[in-house]
Amino acid sequence: xxxxxxxxxxxxxxxxxxxxxxxxxxxxxxxxxxxxxxxxxxxxxxxxxxxxxxxxxxxxxxxxxxxxxxxxxxxxxxxxxxxxxxxxxxxxxxxxxxxxxxxxxxxxxxxxxxxxxxxxxxxxxxxxxxxxxxxxxxxxxxxxxxxxxxxxxxxxxxxxxxxxxxxxxxxxxxxxxxxxxxxxxxxxxxxxxxxxxxxxxxxxxxxxxxxxxxxxxxxxxxxxxxxxxxxxxxxxxxxxxxxxxxx
Amino acid sequence: xxxxxxxxxxxxxxxxxxxxxxxxxxxxxxxxxxxxxxxxxxxxxxxxxxxxxxxxxxxxxxxxxxxxxxxxxxxxxxxxxxxxxxxxxxxxxxxxxxxxxxxxxxxxxxxxxxxxxxxxxxxxxxxx
Amino acid sequence: xxxxxxxxxxxxxxxxxxxxxxxxxxxxxxxxxxxxxxxxxxxxxxxxxxxxxxxxxxxxxxxxxxxxxxxxxxxxxxxxxxxxxxxxxxxxxxxxxxxxxxxxxxxxxxxxxxxxxx
Numbered sequence: 001x002x003x004x005x006x007x008x009x010x011x012x013x014x015x016x017x018x019x020x021x022x023x024x025x026x027x028x029x030x031x032x033x034x035x036x037x038x039x040x041x042x043x044x045x046x047x048x049x050x051x052x053x054x055x056x057x058x059x060x061x062x063x064x065x066x067x068x069x070x071x072x073x074x075x076x077x078x079x080x081x082x083x084x085x086x087x088x089x090x091x092x093x094x095x096x097x098x099x100x101x102x103x104x105x106x107x108x109x110x111x112x113x114x115x116x117x118x119x120x121x122x123x124x125x126x127x128x129x130x131x132x133x134x135x136x137x138x139x140x141x142x143x144x145x146x147x148x149x150x151x152x153x154x155x156x157x158x159x160x161x162x163x164x165x166x167x168x169x170x171x172x173x174x175x176x177x178x179x180x181x182x183x184x185x186x187x188x189x190x191x192x193x194x195x196x197x198x199x200x201x202x203x204x205x206x207x208x209x210x211x212x213x214x215x216x217x218x219x220x221x222x223x224x225x226x227x228x229x230x231x232x233x234x235x236x237x238x239x240x241x242x243x244x245x246x247x
Numbered sequence: 248x249x250x251x252x253x254x255x256x257x258x259x260x261x262x263x264x265x266x267x268x269x270x271x272x273x274x275x276x277x278x279x280x281x282x283x284x285x286x287x288x289x290x291x292x293x294x295x296x297x298x299x300x301x302x303x304x305x306x307x308x309x310x311x312x313x314x315x316x317x318x319x320x321x322x323x324x325x326x327x328x329x330x331x332x333x334x335x336x337x338x339x340x341x342x343x344x345x346x347x348x349x350x351x352x353x354x355x356x357x358x359x360x361x362x363x364x365x366x367x368x369x370x371x372x373x374x375x
Numbered sequence: 376x377x378x379x380x381x382x383x384x385x386x387x388x389x390x391x392x393x394x395x396x397x398x399x400x401x402x403x404x405x406x407x408x409x410x411x412x413x414x415x416x417x418x419x420x421x422x423x424x425x426x427x428x429x430x431x432x433x434x435x436x437x438x439x440x441x442x443x444x445x446x447x448x449x450x451x452x453x454x455x456x457x458x459x460x461x462x463x464x465x466x467x468x469x470x471x472x473x474x475x476x477x478x479x480x481x482x483x484x485x486x487x488x489x490x491x492x493x
């Protein structure tokens with residue numbers, strides 16, 4: 001069988017050298033068990049060592065290799081060349097993020113948003129406990145789905161509100177906030193509400209739902225955000241109808 | 248050196264994929280439903296104005312323009328109803344113990360079933 | 376337990392949107408079918424008038440209809456308010472909110488006026 005090839009058209013941006021990005025085409029050997037990440041690694045090792053991109057586990061658990069493949073946000077380690085062959089594959093950095101270099105996006109803003117929802121167990125008891133926290137399987141199942149996020153940011157690339165309103169906290173961070181709000185060990189709902197229930201929080205979501213569609217871990221961030229909207233409504237009415245201090 | 252490159256969001260972003268297009272269709276149903284509600288209010292005023300006024304309006308509503316308008320509005324309203332009921336289980340998940348009730352079950356129980364029952368009730372209430 | 380800080384009033388408008396979404400999803404299709412197709416073509420307009428007038432003679436029915444129409448107006452207003460800026464409409468957010476919810480309020484008042492007159 002003759003050697004088969006497939007074209008990768010890759011977004012290149014070199015700060016200081018390029019004013020605007022360009023697309024660079026590479027002819028990559030085609031193997032039906034290769035993924036886009038294999039093709040990028042082949043390019044970097046054999047053809048163009050200057051190509052810059054993030055990756056790590058190559059098996060869909062680290063969340064490092066998110067990028068746009070033919071306009072769709074995917075993990076490059078999960079995008080098989082055979083699903084595109086023989087057509088060329090366009091590879092770009094994740095939408096809605098600034099580009100540092102080539103396929104690498106600036107994720108400072110995303111990390112700030114994650115931090116803003118206080119993603120740790122918040123307790124009422126100041127001095128802590130002597131023993132471990134006990135949790136039943138039923139209590140675990142309430143929040144487990146929302147704990148599966150690998151911070152790959154595909155949901156941010158898929159969400160039009162993230163693009164249109166840069167201050168929007170976003171799907172992954174909001175799902176993470178719900179993960180802790182639903183955790184039986186946590187007492188931090190009220191503390192998180194100032195972010196989750198704010199204009200930049202759950203209330204900015206218009207339930208497009210693409211975040212859930214692209215999530216590789218079935219976190220269902222869209223569902224999480226809607227639940228937070230309902231919780232915010234309850235919180236609002238409680239604060240208006242019962243303005244005296246609670247709990 | 249760091250010199251991040253900002254890519255612009257297209258002003259026609261909602262045309263760039265089928266999911267986005269269908270999202271915009273769903274949002275636009277509110278324009279059609281809103282228009283129908285305005286006409287419904289005018290319909291109520293005609294009812295209040297008496298039998299002659301109301302009956303004249305009913306006859307006028309046999310026009311092709313009225314029929315086409317209502318067909319379009321009905322399509323929009325149906326799309327709103329179906330998308331709304333299908334999304335309801337995500338807004339209000341129903342948990343029993345460790346398990347979460349399957350979404351289709353919740354959509355039927357909290358959406359489609361009441362829809363059929365209430366629609367039948369309204370038809371009976373008006374036409375009996 | 377300390378109270379949360381900034382509380383957005385957006386949650387209030389979303390609660391109206393949500394309730395209105397349910398009302399319009401459940402009732403608007405059958406209302407369209409009745410008012411747009413069945414009643415205009417159902418033979419005798421006089422009989423239709425009596426049927427409708429009788430159905431709306433009950434105060435409970437008028438109150439329910441007022442609730443359905445009012446919430447549906449606010450549902451549409453909220454959706455329109457949020458979608459217009461994303462398709463490129465340039466307008467100060469406060470003005471847009473006033474126009475949308477003000478319109479819904481006007482529609483609700485008109486509905487009330489019509490129902491009281493029946």
